[in-house]
Amino acid sequence: MASPATHVSFLPPVLTFLSAAVIGVPIFRLIGQSAVLGYLVAGVVIGPFGFSLIAEPETAASVAELGVVLLLFIVGLELQVSRLVSMRRDIFGLGTAQLLVCTAMLAGIGFLFGLTPSAAFVIGIALALSATAVALQLLEERGDLGTPYGGRAFAVLLFQDISVVAILALMPLFASTGGSGGEDWMLSALRSTGTVGAAILAVVLVGRYGLNPFFGLLAASGAREVMTAAALLVVLGTAMLMEHVGLSMAMGAFLAGVLLAESNFRHQLEADIEPFRGMLLGLFFMSVGMSIDGGLVKSEWPWLLGATAGAILIKVGLVAALFRLFGSPWLDAVRGGAILAPAGEFAFVLLPMGGELGLVDGPSGRFAIALAALTMLVGPVAAKALDSALARRRAEPDLALDPVESTEARVLVVGFGRFGQILTQVLLAEGIGVTVIDKDVEQIRSASRFGFRIFYGDGTRLDVLRAAGIGRAELLCICVDDPEAALKIVDIVHEEFASVRTYVRAYDRMHAVELMNRDVDFQLRETVDSALGFGRATLEGLGVAPEAAAAVAEDVRKRDIARLVLQQAGALPDAANWMRGVSQIKPEPLTEPRRPSRALNAETRDIIGSKAREAATHTLEARDLPADA
Numbered sequence: 001m002a003s004p005a006t007h008v009s010f011l012p013p014v015l016t017f018l019s020a021a022v023i024g025v026p027i028f029r030l031i032g033q034s035a036v037l038g039y040l041v042a043g044v045v046i047g048p049f050g051f052s053l054i055a056e057p058e059t060a061a062s063v064a065e066l067g068v069v070l071l072l073f074i075v076g077l078e079l080q081v082s083r084l085v086s087m088r089r090d091i092f093g094l095g096t097a098q099l100l101v102c103t104a105m106l107a108g109i110g111f112l113f114g115l116t117p118s119a120a121f122v123i124g125i126a127l128a129l130s131a132t133a134v135a136l137q138l139l140e141e142r143g144d145l146g147t148p149y150g151g152r153a154f155a156v157l158l159f160q161d162i163s164v165v166a167i168l169a170l171m172p173l174f175a176s177t178g179g180s181g182g183e184d185w186m187l188s189a190l191r192s193t194g195t196v197g198a199a200i201l202a203v204v205l206v207g208r209y210g211l212n213p214f215f216g217l218l219a220a221s222g223a224r225e226v227m228t229a230a231a232l233l234v235v236l237g238t239a240m241l242m243e244h245v246g247l248s249m250a251m252g253a254f255l256a257g258v259l260l261a262e263s264n265f266r267h268q269l270e271a272d273i274e275p276f277r278g279m280l281l282g283l284f285f286m287s288v289g290m291s292i293d294g295g296l297v298k299s300e301w302p303w304l305l306g307a308t309a310g311a312i313l314i315k316v317g318l319v320a321a322l323f324r325l326f327g328s329p330w331l332d333a334v335r336g337g338a339i340l341a342p343a344g345e346f347a348f349v350l351l352p353m354g355g356e357l358g359l360v361d362g363p364s365g366r367f368a369i370a371l372a373a374l375t376m377l378v379g380p381v382a383a384k385a386l387d388s389a390l391a392r393r394r395a396e397p398d399l400a401l402d403p404v405e406s407t408e409a410r411v412l413v414v415g416f417g418r419f420g421q422i423l424t425q426v427l428l429a430e431g432i433g434v435t436v437i438d439k440d441v442e443q444i445r446s447a448s449r450f451g452f453r454i455f456y457g458d459g460t461r462l463d464v465l466r467a468a469g470i471g472r473a474e475l476l477c478i479c480v481d482d483p484e485a486a487l488k489i490v491d492i493v494h495e496e497f498a499s500v501r502t503y504v505r506a507y508d509r510m511h512a513v514e515l516m517n518r519d520v521d522f523q524l525r526e527t528v529d530s531a532l533g534f535g536r537a538t539l540e541g542l543g544v545a546p547e548a549a550a551a552v553a554e555d556v557r558k559r560d561i562a563r564l565v566l567q568q569a570g571a572l573p574d575a576a577n578w579m580r581g582v583s584q585i586k587p588e589p590l591t592e593p594r595r596p597s598r599a600l601n602a603e604t605r606d607i608i609g610s611k612a613r614e615a616a617t618h619t620l621e622a623r624d625l626p627a628d629a
Contacts, residue, residue, distance in 0.1 A: 016053045020046045021282055036134050036345075037377055039282045043289020049297075054290060066236075067280030068349055069253040070273055071132075073235045075161045076257015077270050087155050094152060094326050095159025098340070102128035102318050106311065115364060122354035123368045125167065127311055127375070129344030132157045134380050138339055149332035152323060153339050164346045171353060199245040200255065203238055207259030215265045219441050219456060227265075228272040234260075235273065265456040268439075271463035281345075288348045292373050293366045300367065307367075308374040312382060315341045338386045342379030343372035409433035409452075412473040414459035414489060416443040419505050419526055420479035424450060437468055460488045462496060475501045481526075483507040483514075490518050513567055532557055 024042030025035045046053040107124025111117065135157055139150045211234065218226050235256050242252030260266055297304060316337035323333035351368050354360040360368070411427060413420055416438040427434050428450060435453040438444055447454040457464035459480065470476060476493055478486050483506075490502055501521040506512035508525060515523040532553045539549035 013054060016046055017283060017286060020053075020286060025282070035282070036131065036285055037380065039285035040289040040373060040376060043286035044292055044294075045289075046286070047290030047292070047294075049292065049294025065249070065284065065349075067277060067282070067284035068345070069239050069249050070235065070277035071281055071345070072161070072164075073253040073257040073273060074270060074277055075132075075158075076254045076259075077261055077266055087151070087158070090152050090155035090326065091159045091162075094322060095156045095163075097322050097325075098156050098319055099125070099128055099160060099163060101322065102315055105314060105318060109310075109314075116361075118359040119354070119361060119364050122171075122350060122359050123364065126347035126350045126354075126368060127343045127372060128315070129160050129164065129346055129350075130157060130315075130340040131342040131344045131376055131379070132161060134342050134376060135339045138380060138383060147332075149323065149328055149336045149339075152326065152328060152332075153336045156319075156336075156340060160344065160346075164350075167350065168353070171350070171357060171359070195245045199241055203241065203252070203255050204259065207256070211260060212265070215269075215456075216441050219265065219439070227268065231269045231272045232276070268455065268457035268464060270467045271457060271461060274463055274467070284348075285345075288369075288373060291348075292370050296366055297370055300370075304367070304370055304374060307371050308378055311343070311371065311375055312341045312379055334386070335383075338379075338383035341375065341383065343375045347372040409435040409469065410474045411435070411477060412437065412465075412468060412470050412475070413477045413479060414438075414465075415479035415481070415505070416440075416447045416454075417479065417481055419481070420477070421446070423477060423479060424452065428452075435468055435473070437464065460485050460492070462492050465489075465492065466496075470497055470500060473500060475503060478502065478504040480505070481507065483511040486511070487514060487518070490515065490520055494518065509564065509567070512564060516564075528557075528560075 020042035021039065024045070025038035028038035028041070029035060044050050048054070103121075103125045105124075106127050107120040110120035110123050115123065135153060139153065215227070215230065218230055235253050238256040239249035239252035242255070243249045260269060316334070319337035319340050320330070320333040323336045324330060328336065348369060351360060351365050351372070355362065355365040410433050412435045413424055413427075414437045416424070416436050417440075420436070420438075424434055424436065433453075434450075435455065436447045436450075437455055437457050437459045438447065439456065439458050441456070444454055444456050455464075455468050457468065459465065459478075470493065476489075476497075478489050480486050480489070486504055486507075490504060493500055493502055503522040504515050504520050504524075506515055506523045506525045512523050512525050535556070536549045536553040539552060540546055544552075
């Protein structure tokens with residue numbers, strides 16, 4: 001058992017990191033900046049060149065790297081084949097051009113300033129990458145993710161995330177070419193390639209044929225925490241395997257994500273991993289802030305400021321030119337360039353790795369890390385300033401942004417049971433895009449035959465709803481058969497996504513009243529239409545004319561709705577008592593009975609005899625109400 005002293009030595013750094021995040025990030029969000037900047041500055045403040053609350057930043061580096069691993073897993077989860085095909089021109093055309101042109105320009109400038117070719121190449125490619133977290137945050141704040149320039153910027157970021165995997169994998173091989181040559185190196189390279197190929201093949205086979213049945217079995221058990229443990233097991237296990245055969249942990253995590261990208265469990269896994277990814281990535285950024293050499297910044301600040309301004313201007317100019325080449329208006333092109341100007345998160349992975357491999361010397365590496373951090377600090381501020389300066393031009397007809405067709409589902413349906421299945425048949429017949437969420441494995445399998453976007457997950461969880469795209473949906477249909485779960489979902493959506501309309505399946509009359517009190521846009525008791533239709537058919541079977549039977553059913557419907565409104569307002573005795581928690585709403589006839597009820601045996605008389613006085617009282621009260629109540 002750990003001693004009290006061990007606990008004491010373990011807790012202070014943890015509390016320091018948590019306090020820095022809790023204080024720093026909200027401050028930067030309040031002033032309109034990205035959370036990434038808050039983490040970076042918090043790291044500087046608590047690091048050795050700040051208040052020295054964490055004297056040895058490298059102690060957190062190994063744990064912080066898991067944030068990058070989980071980030072690449074999330075990137076892999078988003079990398080569906082169908083999405084790649086639709087965006088292939090921007091991803092592989094514009095993305096490739098951006099990375100190559102920016103790398104060549106920045107590396108060339110570095111070489112002119114005296115860097116070795118290897119150092120110039122590594123620093124150039126590190127600065128050519130863009131900050132995915134910062135760029136997506138800015139696009140989301142502006143509401144521009146669905147615009148043409150936002151889509152192109154996302155395509156470039158996606159290609160960069162893909163290319164990082166290859167860059168991380170090839171850097172050790174690139175470094176080894178300078179260390180030895182001849183047949184020994186060739187045999188070693190062939191052996192390493194064979195080992196890597198075998199490991200990748202094993203991961204692909206297991207992922208293709210084993211992961212979906214594995215997660216299906218765990219989902220059927222109903223133990224949600226086991227699903228979280230299994231997700232971490234897959235990610236970290238694959239990452240460790242790739243590291244063991246000579247590639248990066250990030251490569252393994254990316255592979256795991258790609259293999260699960262088409263899985264029905266994708267959004268549940270993303271929701272389970274997201275809290276770990278967010279915290280560890282925040283720790284990663286803080287460790288980057290702590291690693292900035294304050295002495296270097298103090299002594300070389302003119303060079304650093306000049307290099308920061310130069311790097312941002314070069315990237316804005318080059319990316320804007322490429323956007324124009326691929327058909328964007330100049331305003332879109334400039335805004336896209338500003339979004340992609342800051343150096344990326346992976347600069348803080350590539351540059352230390354280049355130093356360990358001997359590709360970048362110590363002073364150059366420290367200068368480049370400080371430069372990358374400063375571009376992340378200055379870039380978003382510059383992008384917002386540029387956006388404000390150009391905002392008035394957006395309204396001009398010749399510069400207006402073209403509309404973009406959304407590929408997101410318009411309707412999000414939670415629950416694919418007997419009610420949800422019939423609802424979605426109507427939407428399917430009209431060609432409406434639908435996303436279905438259900439935590440029942442059998443229902444997920446059933447939904448797979450409808451052509452919907454289908455995801456395994458618990459619809460009462462905010463992270464699952466957000467991951468499934470509720471923020472981009474027009475309407476949410478809550479079709480679960482658990483009244484408490486439906487109310488919980490309504491509360492979450494009204495709190496977090498006020499613009500999304502809520503259509504809810506009500507379990508019974510009391511549930512309908514509770515939903516009306518929560519101001520849902522539409523609610524329907526699950527048995528109303530079917531029971532009225534059943535009654536109408538019964539009348540017709542007894543010889544009543546179809547028109548007359550339909551009129552009776554419609555009259556009952558109207559009076560039932562009128563009573564429901566009165567009950568919701570607490571205007572009826574039972575409803576008023578129920579709202580005070582005294583009793584429940586009891587069934588009452590909408591039409592006054594022509595004769596009192598009769599018990600046909602002794603047992604029935606015993607049951608209803610004690611209720612006769614109560615029933616008479618309710619009948620007298622009902623007579624005092626309007627006829628349509």
